[in-house]
Amino acid sequence: MQKCGVPQLFTKPQTRIVGGKMAPFGRWPWQVSVRRTSFFGFSSTHRCGGAILNENWIATAGHCVDDLLTSQIRIRVGEYDFSNIQEDLPYAERSVAKKIVHPKYNFFTYEYDLALVQLDKAVDFAPHIRPICLPATDDLLIGENATVTGWGRLSEGGTLPSVLQEVQVPIVSNDRCKFMFLKAGRQEIIPEIFLCAGHEGGGQDSCQGDSGGPLQVKGRDGRFFLAGIISWGIGCAEANLPGVCTRISKFVPWILKYVT
Ligand code: ARG
Numbered sequence: 001m002q003k004c005g006v007p008q009l010f011t012k013p014q015t016r017i018v019g020g021k022m023a024p025f026g027r028w029p030w031q032v033s034v035r036r037t038s039f040f041g042f043s044s045t046h047r048c049g050g051a052i053l054n055e056n057w058i059a060t061a062g063h064c065v066d067d068l069l070t071s072q073i074r075i076r077v078g079e080y081d082f083s084n085i086q087e088d089l090p091y092a093e094r095s096v097a098k099k100i101v102h103p104k105y106n107f108f109t110y111e112y113d114l115a116l117v118q119l120d121k122a123v124d125f126a127p128h129i130r131p132i133c134l135p136a137t138d139d140l141l142i143g144e145n146a147t148v149t150g151w152g153r154l155s156e157g158g159t160l161p162s163v164l165q166e167v168q169v170p171i172v173s174n175d176r177c178k179f180m181f182l183k184a185g186r187q188e189i190i191p192e193i194f195l196c197a198g199h200e201g202g203g204q205d206s207c208q209g210d211s212g213g214p215l216q217v218k219g220r221d222g223r224f225f226l227a228g229i230i231s232w233g234i235g236c237a238e239a240n241l242p243g244v245c246t247r248i249s250k251f252v253p254w255i256l257k258y259v260t
Contacts, residue, residue: 002055002125005030005133005223017148018155018237019204020167025080026089028149030132030224031164033076034060034117034212035093036068044074044093046160049150049213051226052077052131055122057259060212061229061246062105062113070096075119078129082151083162089128094119100258102251111193113231114246115212116258132214133225134256135249141171141227146197146217148230148243152210156236160209167204169197169243171217171227177242184240193250195228198242205243207236215245 008026030052035044048064058075065073079091097118104112123129149166153159172180177196181188190196197215198205206213215228228245235241248255 002131003223004131005219005225006130007224008127008130017150017152017165017167017205017210018207020165023149023164023166026128028164028166028214028216029078029128029130031149031213032058033079033151034058034064035074035076037072037074046082046151046209048209048211049152049230050075050117051214051229052123052129053134053255053259054131055125056119058117058119059226059229059255060115060117061231062101062115063107063110063231064212065099065115065117066101066105066107070099073099073117075117077123078126079164080128081163089126092123092129094121094123096120102254109189110232110244111191112246114229114251116255132216133219133223134252135225135227136219138249140173141195141217142173144171144217145169146171146215146227148197148206148210148213148215150206150210150213150230153207153236156207156238169204170199171195171197172242177244180240180242184238186234186241190244193247194231195245195247196242197228197245200240202237202239202241205233205237206230207233
């Protein structure tokens, strides 16, 4: 069994999401692109992020796959730069055997915005294709620096990058999150199944196209775990409007019912 949450650090000289930077190749080997196939299945386009849990299962947001038939979903693992068709370590794609959207997923409030996707065929782990760990505790992670990654827009209404982006955001308590939204003139209900991350002044955030992707935290053992799945926000990176994730520590037993 592959150890989870261990990045591959390539020495290649490489050093937005909003306010972030290009991720180094291999830093987030569990990041996947959840894709929608074209009508005849000849091609697919990026729709959401996701995270590899093991060789057969991907976690993503409920809203990323709820409206798609399993036959319309494709999962691309080991991707880095969409515009480079000859990367040293190539991506792989899989069709989907099964999608399990959380039964309490709420289209209107984005509560329980979580889905599991079973691949039709196991992926082969490689330096750039590895699983992330699940949270080992129900620690609220307040004040932790988390990293969000994805191929989402570089600014609100802005362009899509071809290279995977990363940005660090501090996790805030749910009370503080509610208060921040209020300061921005928004009355939001932030139940404990949500996890908010962002600076008061904004500037760093996930954005459209990052949904479903991981908000990862480095554990005390040095391994990364899936603290959140990027779910929603109001605009992107605006002051007092933090990004909101599904809090994965609340769903570990549910996930482990299917992912073994
Ligand atoms: N829900 C959006 C998506 O489908 C993006 C969520 C993140 N937005 C944010 N401002 N943090 O990609």
